[in-house]
Amino acid sequence: MQYIMAILDTPSWRQYHIDPWWFTHRDLYYVNEPFNDPVSLAKWRELGYTQTRFTGDMYDMRRREPEWVTPFRDHFLWNHFSWSVYRMGPGCVLPNHSDTFARFRNLYKIHDPQTIYRAVVFLEDWASGHYFEIDGNPVVKWRAGDVVAWRFDTPHLAANMGETARYTLQITGIVNENT
Numbered sequence: 001m002q003y004i005m006a007i008l009d010t011p012s013w014r015q016y017h018i019d020p021w022w023f024t025h026r027d028l029y030y031v032n033e034p035f036n037d038p039v040s041l042a043k044w045r046e047l048g049y050t051q052t053r054f055t056g057d058m059y060d061m062r063r064r065e066p067e068w069v070t071p072f073r074d075h076f077l078w079n080h081f082s083w084s085v086y087r088m089g090p091g092c093v094l095p096n097h098s099d100t101f102a103r104f105r106n107l108y109k110i111h112d113p114q115t116i117y118r119a120v121v122f123l124e125d126w127a128s129g130h131y132f133e134i135d136g137n138p139v140v141k142w143r144a145g146d147v148v149a150w151r152f153d154t155p156h157l158a159a160n161m162g163e164t165a166r167y168t169l170q171i172t173g174i175v176n177e178n179t
Contacts, residue, residue, distance in 0.1 A: 013134050013150035018075060018121070020145040022068035025123050025167050030057035030087050040097045049095060056088035056166075069169070076119065078173025080108045088158060088166040090129070096157040104172050119149035121169040129162020 035041055035054040044054065061082050069083050082104055088094075101116050110116065120132070122142045132139040134148055134156045150156065160166045 012154040013137075013148060015139070015146070015148050017143065018145045018147060020123075021071060022066075022123060022169075024066065024068060025085055025169070026165075028059040028066065028085055029063075030059050030085075032057045035094075036102055037097065037100050040095070044095045047095070049093070051091075051093065053092065054094055056086050056092050056094075056160075058084050058086055060084035072121070072169070072171060076171050076173060077176050078117065078171070079176050080104070080110070081171065081173045082107070083172075084170045085123075086168045086170055088130075088160045088168075090160050090163055090165070093159045094157055096133075096155050098153045098155050101152065101172065110174070113152045115174045116152040117149060117173060117175055118152075119147055119171045121171065122146045123167040123169055127162050127164050127166070129160060130166045131157075131159045131161065133157045 032053065033055060041054065061084065065083070066085070069085075072083065073081055099118060101110075101113055101118075104110070104116065105113060122144060124144050126140055126142045130140070132142075132148065134150060135154050139146075139148060158166075
């Protein structure tokens, strides 16, 4: 079993692969919520972004955890493990930003965001038009099970300029330094 730790390939992020075991992520009840960082939204508007939605649709830890999410707890030995399954439809663009982790920080009473890590697990193979970028590095042609993990303030962006939905699992937590 592979354990995902704080050791990163670059100063701020890491990329690797785990063998997939999931297959029912398309069947969840996804909900769209507005992007929760007004500073980033204002910046994007100033840059000329005109769309009304900057986020895809989510099914997250406020709902019943799908059975296939639970094994991720054995791969990510993180304290305060939280998850969100994310569906980014065609035409959705999430410009360059760093996460604020507002909900996560409030839920777990975390004052120092520098201790927070996030990982994105690509739930399906890459399709034309699907895009992810981390700290200025493009990530394309992924396979289901590819993972990108980063520290709290690493800039990243995502877009779907293709014809099919792009599915990911976001995992957020604090690395347990004792593992």
